[in-house]
Amino acid sequence: MAFAGNDLNDFMEGVKKRSPGETEFHQAVQEVAATILPYIEDKPEYKTNMILERMTEPDRVISFRVTWQDDDGNVRVNRGHRVQFNNSIGPYKGGIRFHPSVTLSVLKFLGFEQTFKNSLTQLPMGGGKGGADFNPKGKSDAEIMRFCQAFMTELSKYIGPDIDVPAGDIGVGGREIGFMFGQYKRMTNRFNGVLTGKGREFGGSLMRPEATGYGAVYMLEDMLHTRGLEIDGHKAVISGSGNVATHAAEKIIHRGGTVLTLSDSGGFIYDKDGITLERLQWIKDLKEKRRGRISEYADEFKGTEFHEGRPWNVACDMALPCATQNEINADEAEALVKNGCIAVSEGANMPTTIDGINKYQAAKILYGPSKAANAGGVATSGLEMSQNAAHISWKEEELSKLLRDIMSNIHAACEEYGKESDGYIDYMKGANIAGFRKVADAMLAFGAV
Numbered sequence: 001m002a003f004a005g006n007d008l009n010d011f012m013e014g015v016k017k018r019s020p021g022e023t024e025f026h027q028a029v030q031e032v033a034a035t036i037l038p039y040i041e042d043k044p045e046y047k048t049n050m051i052l053e054r055m056t057e058p059d060r061v062i063s064f065r066v067t068w069q070d071d072d073g074n075v076r077v078n079r080g081h082r083v084q085f086n087n088s089i090g091p092y093k094g095g096i097r098f099h100p101s102v103t104l105s106v107l108k109f110l111g112f113e114q115t116f117k118n119s120l121t122q123l124p125m126g127g128g129k130g131g132a133d134f135n136p137k138g139k140s141d142a143e144i145m146r147f148c149q150a151f152m153t154e155l156s157k158y159i160g161p162d163i164d165v166p167a168g169d170i171g172v173g174g175r176e177i178g179f180m181f182g183q184y185k186r187m188t189n190r191f192n193g194v195l196t197g198k199g200r201e202f203g204g205s206l207m208r209p210e211a212t213g214y215g216a217v218y219m220l221e222d223m224l225h226t227r228g229l230e231i232d233g234h235k236a237v238i239s240g241s242g243n244v245a246t247h248a249a250e251k252i253i254h255r256g257g258t259v260l261t262l263s264d265s266g267g268f269i270y271d272k273d274g275i276t277l278e279r280l281q282w283i284k285d286l287k288e289k290r291r292g293r294i295s296e297y298a299d300e301f302k303g304t305e306f307h308e309g310r311p312w313n314v315a316c317d318m319a320l321p322c323a324t325q326n327e328i329n330a331d332e333a334e335a336l337v338k339n340g341c342i343a344v345s346e347g348a349n350m351p352t353t354i355d356g357i358n359k360y361q362a363a364k365i366l367y368g369p370s371k372a373a374n375a376g377g378v379a380t381s382g383l384e385m386s387q388n389a390a391h392i393s394w395k396e397e398e399l400s401k402l403l404r405d406i407m408s409n410i411h412a413a414c415e416e417y418g419k420e421s422d423g424y425i426d427y428m429k430g431a432n433i434a435g436f437r438k439v440a441d442a443m444l445a446f447g448a449v
Contacts (some may be wrong), residue, residue, distance in 0.1 A: 003163060004014075005042070005355055006195040007037050007248075008030070008033055008034055008037055008081070008436075011033050011035065011037060011052075011053075011344060012029070012030055013025065013271065013360055014053070014100065015033075015056055018057070019105075021105070021158065021265070022104065022105035022107060022108060022109075022359075024054075024103075024105045024106050024108075024109040024325060024326075024350075025105045025106075025108040025109045025112065025294050027109065027326075027340075027350065027353070028108075028109035028111065028112050029056050029112060029349060030354065031050065031354060031357070031369075031428065032057060032112075032116065032352075032432050033056075033401045035086025035426075035428065035432040035433060036052055036436050037052070037427040039352065039433050039436070040052065045444060046229075046440055046444075047401055049443070049444060049448070051440045051444065052436075052440075052445055053200035054443065055086060055112075055115065055436075055439065056112065057441070058083050058084060058086070058108060058111060058112075058261060059084050059085060059086060059087060059092075060083075060084050061081065061082075061084075061104065062081065062082045062083075062156075062158055063076060063079065063080070063104070063143045064079075064080050064081075064086070064148050064401050065078075065079065065080075065154075065179035066078045066080045066132055066147065066151050066155040066173055067078065067150060067304070068143075068146045068149075069146060069222055069352055070139075070143050071140055071142060071143055076147075078132050078133055078134045078147070079133055080131070080132040080151050080154060080155065081102070081104060081107050081128070081130055081131060081132070082128065082129075082130035082155060082158055082159070082163055082164070082166075083104075083107045083108055083110075083111040083128060083129050083130065083157070084111075084126075084128045085108075085111035085112055085114065085115050085127040085128055085129070086115045086126050086127050086439060087126035087164075088439050088443050088446065089119060089124055089126055089439055089442050090118070090119070090123070090125040090126050090159075091124075091125065091126060091161070091165055092126045092127065092128030092163070092164035092165070092379070093114070093118055093125035093126060093127065093128060093133065093164075093165050093166075093337075093378060093381065093382065093385075094110065094111055094114040094118075094127055094128040094129040094130070094166065094167065094200070095110075095129060095130075095131075095165070095166065095167045095168055095169030095172065096129075096130045096131050096132075096166045096167070096168065096169055096172045096176075097110070097129070097130070097131035097132075097170045097172060098131060098132055098134045098136050098147075098176065099131070099133070099134075099135065099171045099172070100134075100135045101133075102131040102132060102133045103133075103322075106131075106325070107129045107130065107131055107315040108129075109201075109325070109349075109350065110129035110169075110328055110351050111127050111128050111129035111146075111254060112128055112351055113350060113371050114115055114127035114128060114129055115127025115371075115376070115435070116371045116431065116432065116435030116436065117371040117372075117374070117375045117378060117435065118375075118378055118382075119434075119436075119438045119439050120371065120372055120375050120410045120413060120431060120434055120435045121375055121378065121379040121382060121406055122381035122406070122409065122438075123277070123383075123406075124382075125165075125378065125382050127323060128164055129169075129210070130166055131169065131171075131172075132147075132151060134151075135171070135177070135350055136171050137149070137291075141175070143175065144175065144179065145179045148176050148180045148183065149179060149182075149183040151180065152179075152180040152183040152187070152406070153183065153187065154214070155180075155294030156183070156184050156187050156188060157174075158186075159192055159194055159295065159357070160192075160388065161193045161385070161388070162196050165193065165194060165195065165196060165381075166194075166195055166196075167195065167196040167197045167377075167381045168197040170242075170324065173197075174197065174198075174199055177197045177198055177199075178198070178199055178202075178388040181195050181198055181202065181337075181414075182369030182426050184399065187329030189262075191203075192388065193277040193384070193385050193387075193388025193389060194258050194294030196208070196381035196384040196385060197381065197384075199386075201314060203384075203387075203388050204384065205367060205380060205383060205384035205387055205393070205394070206381055206393075206394070206396045207397050207399040207400060207403060208377075208380050208381065208384060208397060209243055209247065210228060210247045210251075211247075211376040211377045211379065211380035211381075212243070212244045212247070212347060212376050212405055213243065213244045213245065213248035213250065213251060213322065213347060213376075214247055214248070214250075214251045214372050214376060214403065215344065215374060215376015215377065215379065215403060215406075216244070216248050216320055216322070216345045216347040216368070216373045216374055217231070217248055217252055217255065217345070217373060217374065217394060217408050218251075218253040218376065218404055218407035218408070218433045219345050219368045219372060219407055219411060220318060220320070220366075220368060220373070221255065221408070222347035222367065222407070222408060222411035223343055223366040223368055223411070223425075223427070224342075224343060225367070226366075226403070226415070226425060227342075227360065227442050229342075230253060230255070230256070231255035231256060231318070232255060232257065233257070233319035234252060234257050234258070234264070234318055235257070235260055235274075235316045235317050235318070236249075236252050236257050236259050236260065236316060236318040236319070236320060237259045237260055237261045237311050237312065237314050237316040237318070237319045237320070237336075237341075238252075238256065238259055238261055238311075238318070238319075238320045238322055239263045239268070239310060239311055239312075239320075239321050239322055239323040239327060239348075240264070240321075240323035240324075240347070240348065240349075241263060241264050241283055241287055241294050241320035242260065242263045242287060242322075242323075243260055244322040244347045244348065244374070244377070245263075245320075245322035245323070245347065246262070246284050247320055248320050248347050248351055249262060249275060249280055250277070250280060252320075252341060253274075253275075253276070253277055253280070253381075255319070256358065257280040258274035259271075259275045259280075260273055260274065260275070260314055260316060261296060261311040261314055261315065262275065262283060262297075263294060263310065263311055263323060264293060264294040264323075266285075266293050266294065266295055266308070266373055267294070267306055267307050267308040267309060267342075268294070268306070268307055268309070268310065268311040269294055269295070269297045269298055269304060269305065269306050270304065270305045270307060270311070270314060271301070271303075271304045271305075272285045272303075272304075272305075278410065279297075280299060282295060282297070282300065285313075288363075289296070303436055310332065312328055312332035312333075312335055312336055313332070313335045313339070314339070314422070315338070315339040315340055316336070316339065316341055317340060317341060317342055317343070318341065318342070318343045318344070318345070319336055319341050319343070319344045319345075319411060320344070320345050320346070320347050321344070321347065321348050321351035321352065322348050322351075323345055323348050324348055324349075324351065325348065325349055325350045325351060326350065326351065326352075326353050326441070327348065327352075328352040328353065328356045329353050329355065329356055330353060330355035330356050330359055331356070332356065333356035333359035333360055334359050335347075335354075335358070337360070337363040337365060338360060341365060341406075342365055342366060342419075343365060343366035343367075344360060344365065344366070344368065345368040345371045345373045346368060346369055346370035346374060347370075347373065347374050348370060348374065349370050349374065350370055350399040351370065354384060355389060357369075357428065361380070361426065361428075362412070364424050366425075366427075367427055367428065368414075368427050369428045369431050370429055371432075372410050372411070372416055372427060372430075372431040372432050373413050374437050375406070375407070375410055376403055376406070376407055378402055379402075379403060379407075383402060383403075385401060404440070410431075412433075413430065413431075413434035414427045414430030414431045414434060414447065415427075415429045415430060416430065416434070417429065417430040417434050417445070418430025418431070418432040418433075446449075
């Protein structure tokens with residue numbers, strides 16, 4: 001990673017002073033600033049107008065109390081947030097996360113990353129993120145419904161199809177989106193595209209469930225092509241077992257690759273012969289319908305193993321972290337490299353620490369950062385917004401082609417701005433600069449606002 005020396009240190013001191021204690025946010029900003037500061041050194045229009053400084057300050061942060069009742073009649077209180085980070089190129093767009101780990105720092109990092117990610121898609125979407133420190137695990141459907149309704153009662157004041165269009169994220173799937181959309185409709189008497197990830201019966205789009213996982217594999221495929229390689233015949237290690245991870249695994253299998261692992265917070269399964277499509281469907285049913293634990297896979301299928309911890313010490317050719325932020329540290333990144341991994345495509349948001357990214361880049365392996373590699377999900381959400389606005393529904397073949405084209409264009413943009421003199425492609429640098437330019441030029445056009 002091309003750090004900008006004292007300029008970077010000075011810049012980060014300012015960010016930390018304005019946002020004390022927000023470590024995840026600081027990490028996300030540093031990853032971007034390390035490449036953008038050298039890029040704008042000879043571009044006074046960006047420096048004079050303090051574009052990067054303005055981009056690291058959200059337009060607004062909305063926090064609110066969420067009060068709801070559990071099934072025993074007890075009153076419960078959580079805290080909700082919506083970070084509307086930057087709407088220079090379109091309405092705020094980004095997911096809602098329900099998880100005990102949700103803090104303002106996490107949401108600010110996600111909203112900041114979303115700004116660049118959405119820019120890379122070339123669709124008219126700004127960056128935002130929201131959520132609450134509510135844990136859906138162990139809750140009944142009725143409890144989740146009451147929480148979602150209470151959350152949307154507050155959030156509805158700040159969103160709209162031309163203002164801010166949330167989607168799902170960790171802890172927020174089709175069930176939660178349905179409850180929130182129903183409450184929004186009840187409160188506003190409007191049926192519009194205020195949320196994406198909706199059910200197909202009420203304005204949702206085909207291909208949305210598959211999009212993030214498939215997109216990460218498409219990015220992986222395009223990176224491999226730069227070295228004359230294919231996914232076919234190579235082994236992949238994947239973390240997570242939710243929507244992103246299972247669809248990434250599905251597409252790897254479609255392309256002839258072998259998926260060795262999937263995981264959840266309890267540990268990971270290792271299937272040395274490769275997870276088949278039939279076994280993958282069993283995992284989807286386990287997680288979506290029975291809401292079970294990944295360890296049950298080893299009980300169900302003989303000859304497979306379950307291990308506590310994370311799967312990054314398993315020898316592989318390709319790694320797709322699809323669980324959560326900072327799930328690969330420097331030691332784990334080094335283990336991947338030593339065990340023969342040639343490519344990493346990030347399906348989760350910021351899953352590798354800065355020290356881990358340095359290990360990838362020092363070894364010159366192919367590294368697709370999350371703001372590029374997992375942009376397929378928000379790209380398809382943007383296509384859902386277009387369908388809602390026009391009151392139409394596109395066919396799966398059309399959406400599949402659009403998703404593949406968008407990911408190819410993202411790869412091309414990363415290659416254009418990230419290719420170095422020795423031929424190595426610094427995809428982090430490329431993604432940062434390509435994402436920055438579009439937003440920065442729009443901000444310049446608006447003046448000091």
